Amino acid sequence: MERPCAKLLTSEMTQPELDGLRDALSTRQRPGQHLEIGTAAGGTLCEMMRAATHRPRFVVIDTMTYFANQRETVEKNLRSHGLPLDQVEFRVMRSWDAFRDAIRAREAFDFILIDGTHKFRYVMQDLHWAGLLNPNGILALHHYTPRLRSVKWAADYFLANNRNYHRVALAGSLLILEKTAPDGPRGPNLLPDPVASLMHPLFQFENSVRKRLGMETSA
Numbered sequence: 143m144e145r146p147c148a149k150l151l152t153s154e155m156t157q158p159e160l161d162g163l164r165d166a167l168s169t170r171q172r173p174g175q176h177l178e179i180g181t182a183a184g185g186t187l188c189e190m191m192r193a194a195t196h197r198p199r200f201v202v203i204d205t206m207t208y209f210a211n212q213r214e215t216v217e218k219n220l221r222s223h224g225l226p227l228d229q230v231e232f233r234v235m236r237s238w239d240a241f242r243d244a245i246r247a248r249e250a251f252d253f254i255l256i257d258g259t260h261k262f263r264y265v266m267q268d269l270h271w272a273g274l275l276n277p278n279g280i281l282a283l284h285h286y287t288p289r290l291r292s293v294k295w296a297a298d299y300f301l302a303n304n305r306n307y308h309r310v311a312l313a314g315s316l317l318i319l320e321k322t323a324p325d326g327p328r329g330p331n332l333l334p335d336p337v338a339s340l341m342h343p344l345f346q347f348e349n350s351v352r353k354r355l356g357m358e359t360s361a
């Protein structure tokens with residue numbers, strides 16, 4: 143599929159969403175690793191790196207199959223903004239495989255942006271990354287909108303069951319949370335994977351009906 147960002151090298155976020163992200167990154171500089179799950183052409187990555195002037199290390203997880211030559215395109219985008227490639231570590235894989243590696247390596251992050259696949263069970267899986275977020279860290283989730291209930295439902299469930307995450311802002315469809323205290327000993331409270339798998343087809347069905355009716359399904 144033609145992706146406009148592949149040619150234009152732009153972010154897939156709206157200006158208010160980028161402004162919200164910039165605010166979250168620049169009002170308080172967090173020194174630990176920053177993570178983006180799903181980068182498209184790296185447009186948002188460039189904006190985030192420019193906002194984080196203290197130059198934290200960025201980790202980018204992406205299967206790099208969104209369009210042809212995606213990895214090269216992201217690198218070209220960074221270079222054209224004068225941003226250092228050695229500040230970014232690319233992990234070209236599915237986010238849940240990367241999560242297993244990150245757990246084994248006992249990694250921690252100060253900032254996590256979840257913007258990979260927006261299908262229900264995978265959003266639920268990506269929310270596991272919150273367990274690797276340091277207290278006072280930021281968790282941002284894109285496409286939090288009633289038009290895409292897979293993401294909205296997953297985030298609402300997460301918020302209702304994890305009182306140690308405080309809603310900082312909703313900029314467009316970008317939900318920005320701060321982790322105010324550590325998770326319990328078993329990590330964040332998440333919907334068990336088998337339950338998420340059972341519910342998954344319902345969200346897929348609703349989404350396909352919305353598409354067939356010509357209704358919007360994203361921000």
Ligand SMILES: C[S@@+](CC[C@H](N)C(=O)[O-])C[C@H]1O[C@@H](n2cnc3c(N)ncnc32)[C@H](O)[C@@H]1O
Binds near residue numbers: 153179203258
């Ligand atoms: C909506 S785009 C990301 C947009 C980008 N954050 C921006 O603001 O411009 C989704 C990205 O997630 C990647 N992706 C999809 N499923 C994934 C998965 N399971 N693991 C890692 N990346 C995935 C796609 O390759 C694509 O680059």
